[in-house]
Amino acid sequence: MELLEDPNKRAGLIVLVSFVLSFVLIRISTRLMRSPKAPWWPGSIKSGGVHVHHLVFGIALMIVAGFLGFATEPVSPWVEIIAALFGIGVGLTVDEFALWLYLEDVYWTKEGRASVDVALVAGAIGAVVLVAGAPVESEESLPFLLLALAIHLCWGAVVLIKGKIRLAAIGFFIPTLYTFAAIRLARPNSPWARRRYAPGSDKLARAQVRADRWDDRRERWLDRIGGKPHLERTERAERAIAAAEQADADS
DSSP states (O other): OHHHHSHHHHHHHHHHHHHHHHHHHHHHHHHHHHOTTOTTSOOOEEETTEEEOHHHHHHHHHHHHHHHHHHSOOOTTHHHHHHHHHHHHHHHHHTTHHHHHHSSOOTTBGGGHHHHHHHHHHHHHHHHHHHHOSSSOTTSOHHHHHHHHHHHHHHHHHHHHTTOHHHHHHHTTOHHHHHHHHHSOOOTTSHHHHHHSOTTOHHHHHHHHHHHHHHHHHHHHHHHHHOOOOBOOOHHHHHHHHHHHHHHHHO
């Protein structure tokens, strides 16, 4: 099997598997912490009013693995061990992506779903990179590669303007996905829809129906994977966001 025979791809596979496993296990752990049926499960680490999030351990693992990987030029089995440490660190850190984004503990709120979204996209990109490699063939001449890349990025820009951020990220490694996503209807709140779909038009209505159907299906799956949100963001955070938006508007 090529993924196991090639040292680079083997390390990449270990990073991906470690990432997925650590993300799944930490999600199981956090759900057990909240479950009244599992009072025996250990809770979060708290001391003196400080809550140590598990992304702290993830960042530490990535720092250690990064330094070891670049500074020591490890060989097997150390390269596989370092790859596993890095993958575990990524899983722990990405699981709290929403904390980076909102600068607040929104783990069990609707905003916390961003962490699951990013984990799914990151896992998909990692799998595609391992299987498909680069989005263009390196055997071609440089002018052809540059032209192909320019066309590819143009399609990606269309997908992004149509509001399909996840497909824009994954599609960079799958050219046909860009084509499929670009020719379909844009999301109703996207820049493309605001500019090209007239209010009350049939196209905007169809885009809204399709987006609602997709979002409902997506949220059901995110609830199954990451747990259903059951908290609301704090009023303090909402006031801070409103103040920041007002400051941006004034400037």
